[in-house]
Amino acid sequence: MLSGLSAHPDARVRAQVALNPNTPAEVLGLLAAQFPREVLSNPGLPLLRLARPGLLGSFPAEGVTALLALPDAPGWVVDSALRHEDYGVRTALAARPGLSPERVTALAGDAGWQVREAVAQRPDLPEPLLRQLAEDEDYDVRKATALRPDLPGDLLRTLVTDPHTLVRANVARRLDLPLDCLLSLATGGDPDVLATLARRTDLPASVREWLAASAEPLVRSAALQAWTVPESWLARAETDADPDVRSALARRPDLSPEVLERLAHDESGTVRRTLLERNDLPDGAILALAQAPEPDLRLQVASAEELPAAALEALLTDESTDVRTILAVRPDLGPERLARLAADESAEVRRGAALAPTLPPELLRQLSADPNAGVRRTLLTRRELPAEVIRELAADPDEGVRLLVAGRAGLPADLREQLAADPDENVRREVAG
Structure with missing residues (x-):
């Protein structure tokens, strides 16, 4: 009976099952994820632990993780989690604050790299463990270690020469990285590391210029993401052969209206789509995007909150019925433009006109006699x-x-x-x- 009630649709009933001393261990394991406190408060739990010393080992991982998430989870839960076969449980344990040094040390030697990575992210590691994790066989663990603010200088310099790209890239992200380490990383040829460096502004001007002119589009794009860049870089990026570089340029907040309008005429749809992320486009750029070859892009323009009159006029004659239909329900269309859409050759567009926020009486009568029944129904x-x-x-x-x-x-x-x-x-x- 209790097994059946554990699946009751009422959460209050399921909570009472979690508290019932006669509930089987298997059912408690299933309920622990939703009712961890009730399971730990179950008066029959001490007897179950005596009868089954490895009780939590039979609980599903999500149930044990929920028990661990309780700030006042007892020590026996923590010890059981340390021995649980699911690495997700041990990973959750490794992130738990207030663990004893012995437990942290044990987790730092866990077979699961995810567990060791979680240990490397703890704020309270002793130096011996830091050194152990900085030399871990798994690069994800070393990546996490590389970002620690308390990393000793000699370990930092060791990680600068790490064999894995992503570890070195994480080192390159450090705000406090000594200049000699920055320059050492710049001598490598890995695009991910160089791209990370290219976003920085605390490099010598010659190094920044070298990165901005890299043969790798990824690095050139990253250079344009720096907080400040020379004007000459912006002009050069505008004619870059790679559309990703021009897209990076299109995201910069310091572009002039003239540059934005030229980018709106870019041959790459990627660049034009990037411009649609902005809310400061000049009217000329909006008009150019309203005439773009991609229907989905024009549909986005038609859905924009504000449009200049020239863009509205261009979209009125768009070849896509979807674009004209979206246009029909705009509140800023005006009666003359709405009248043109109410007489559109497409019934879908006329149906959109019937849904317009404001419909003049003459258009209302016109649509009530529309030859398409769907338009009349919509009215x-x-x-x-x-x-x-x-x-x-x-x-x-x-x-x-x-x-x-x-x-x-x-x-x-x-x-x-x-x-x-x-x-x-x-x-x-x-x-x-």
Whole structure:
């Protein structure tokens, strides 16, 4: 019975099962993830521990992890987690504050690299363990060690020459890296390390210039991500052969309107898409993007919060019905542009016009007589409609239109009577309520 109640939809019932001393160990293990405190408070738990010394070893990993997450988890839970076969449990333990030095030392020698990596991220490591982890066989552990603020200088210089690229790249991220270490890293040819260095501004000007002119696009792009860059770099990047470099340029906050407009005409869609991340584009750039060859890009422009009049005009004649449909529901379109979309050759666009936030009376009447039934049906989703339009639509040849009229609130009695005698059974049912 308790096993069945452990899957009860009411969380309060499941919590009571977790507290029940007669609940089997297997069920407690399943409930521990959701109700860790209740499981630890179960009065039958001490007897279960005596009967099954390795109790938590049979619990699912997520349950033991939840028990460990309790700040006041007892020592026996911590010890059991240390011996749990799932490395995820031991990794969670390695991140737990307040562990004894003996437990930390044991975890630093764990077979799972994820566990040792978590140890390397602890703020309270003694120097012997730091040295051990800095020489770990797994590069992820050494990566974590490389970012520690308390790393002794000799270990830092050892990691500068680490055989793995990502370890050296992490060293290159350190804010306090001595200049000789920076220059040593710059002599290597690995693009990831050089790209990390290229983002820094605390290098000699000649080194920064060398990195900015690297043969690797990744490094040239990274150089443009530095907080400040010389004007000459911006001009050079504008004509760079690689679109990723020009995209990096397009993200810089210090570009002039003229540069932004030229980038909006870039031959690469990657560059144009990058520009759409900005909210400071000049009107000329927006117009260029509104005329881009990629339909999805133009659709993004049509969805923008504010558009200049020239861009709206360009999008009105866009070849994509999706673009024109999105345009139709813009609140800033104006009656003249909306009228053009309400007469569009595509029923989907006219349907969009029927959903416009503000619909002038003449357009409303025009759409109520639209040849496409879907447009007329859409018009009936509007809360406010003139009484004469509703009467006309109540006699519409399309039963779907009449159905929507029948479902409207506040219909006059004579109109309800008319719809109650409708030839379509669904309409009659709808008006009857």
